[in-house]
Amino acid sequence: MATRSPAVPAPIKIRSLKELVDSGLQYVPETYIRPPHERVDTTSLSVPVNGSFPEKLPIISLRQSGNQLRQQIGLACKEWGIFQVIDHGFPTILKTELWEAISHFFSLPTDVKIELVSQGPSSPLFFFSGLYAQDTVSDWKDTLGFRPNRSTNLNLLPSFLREPLLKFEWKMGILAQKLIEMVFSSLRLDENIFSEIHTRRRTMTFNYYPVCPEPNLTYGLSSHSDIGSITILMQDAVKGLQVKREERWIDVEPMKDAFIVLIGDQIEILTNGHYESVEHRVTTNKTVPRMSVACFFAPSEEDVVRPLKEFVDAEHPSLYKETKFCDYLRNGLSKPLSGKTNLKFSSLKLLPA
Numbered sequence: 229m230a231t232r233s234p235a236v237p238a239p240i241k242i243r244s245l246k247e248l249v250d251s252g253l254q255y256v257p258e259t260y261i262r263p264p265h266e267r268v269d270t271t272s273l274s275v276p277v278n279g280s281f282p283e284k285l286p287i288i289s290l291r292q293s294g295n296q297l298r299q300q301i302g303l304a305c306k307e308w309g310i311f312q313v314i315d316h317g318f319p320t321i322l323k324t325e326l327w328e329a330i331s332h333f334f335s336l337p338t339d340v341k342i343e344l345v346s347q348g349p350s351s352p353l354f355f356f357s358g359l360y361a362q363d364t365v366s367d368w369k370d371t372l373g374f375r376p377n378r379s380t381n382l383n384l385l386p387s388f389l390r391e392p393l394l395k396f397e398w399k400m401g402i403l404a405q406k407l408i409e410m411v412f413s414s415l416r417l418d419e420n421i422f423s424e425i426h427t428r429r430r431t432m433t434f435n436y437y438p439v440c441p442e443p444n445l446t447y448g449l450s451s452h453s454d455i456g457s458i459t460i461l462m463q464d465a466v467k468g469l470q471v472k473r474e475e476r477w478i479d480v481e482p483m484k485d486a487f488i489v490l491i492g493d494q495i496e497i498l499t500n501g502h503y504e505s506v507e508h509r510v511t512t513n514k515t516v517p518r519m520s521v522a523c524f525f526a527p528s529e530e531d532v533v534r535p536l537k538e539f540v541d542a543e544h545p546s547l548y549k550e551t552k553f554c555d556y557l558r559n560g561l562s563k564p565l566s567g568k569t570n571l572k573f574s575s576l577k578l579l580p581a
């Protein structure tokens with residue numbers, strides 16, 4: 229471990245973590261250091277218990293037909309809240325073009341990055357480094373975000389990003405629609421109505437996790453569940469994403485060409501906990517940067533989500549308060565996302581409906 233120098237003041241507001249790391253950083257600045265109880269516990273990573281671990285996430289081929297596919301998706305949602313999909317038919321060229329564009333974005337000098345995304349409040353593009361809302365400890369990453377339905381003026385997007393972003397987003401919308409329909413139809417709910425509601429608000433984020441000199445002190449992204457309905461994730465070949473299952477953290481093995489599908493909080497609320505949102509986090513490493521693309525699908529901000537009557541009876545009383553998605557969003561983003569302080573585990577659950 230590098231010697232921590234008290235002469236170097238901890239930076240408070242970091243404009244770009246990549247820039248800081250590229251300048252030859254030898255230690256983790258205070259603002260990124262997790263308190264001891266929140267640090268990566270490597271002893272709990274996929275440790276075999278009676279030979280039954282490590283388990284692997286379900287891998288589902290979209291080449292299968294209706295019923296079989298529905299059943300597999302239903303089982304994966306119920307047991308894991310996360311699965312990988314293959315044979316999805318998503319054009320490789322669109323992934324490659326997007327990947328090249330965002331790699332280029334992250335390679336630009338910080339001033340240029342900030343200039344490119346600062347097009348006023350209606351801009352569909354945003355960039356931030358590390359600190360998420362009012363969390364007190366920063367995550368070890370830089371993030372570029374894209375809200376395709378935030379603004380009509382998508383022509384203002386930087387030209388090298390515009391084409392790849394829009395083409396990718398359009399195709400991803402089609403894949404998401406199909407997956408969300410399958411999730412709802414595995415619950416015997418009207419997939420047309422629900423998939424329409426739960427894809428209204430779309431956000432894409434592009435994460436760059438630089439190498440970290442002291443990975444045991446940090447998280448690329450601390451433990452959380454996604455606050456929307458469903459997330460589709462693309463990671464590169466670098467490990468880092470982990471999911472919590474039966475109190476153990478399991479690595480999500482990078483799989484070439486696969487997408488990772490995660491169940492979010494709105495599906496948990498809607499199903500009164502029948503499908504639970506999945507807790508996940510990202511660890512850092514010393515040797516190679518990692519990138520990921522996350523596509524979030526959620527109800528619109530004015531939509532109200534509450535447990536459906538199909539999932540509430542005398543044996544299963546309503547566990548969640550009825551909430552407008554914008555209120556959920558506001559509360560979710562204003563709380564620390566680390567550990568069990570996540571919204572999923574706190575205020576909304578078990579309140580009188």
Ligand SMILES: O=C(O)CCC(=O)C(=O)O
Nearest residue numbers: 435454463469510520522
């Ligand atoms: O980078 C990843 O693999 C995970 C990203 C994630 O969980 C998120 O953005 O919510």
Ligand SMILES: [Fe+2]
Nearest residue numbers: 452453454508
């Ligand atoms: Fe997430």
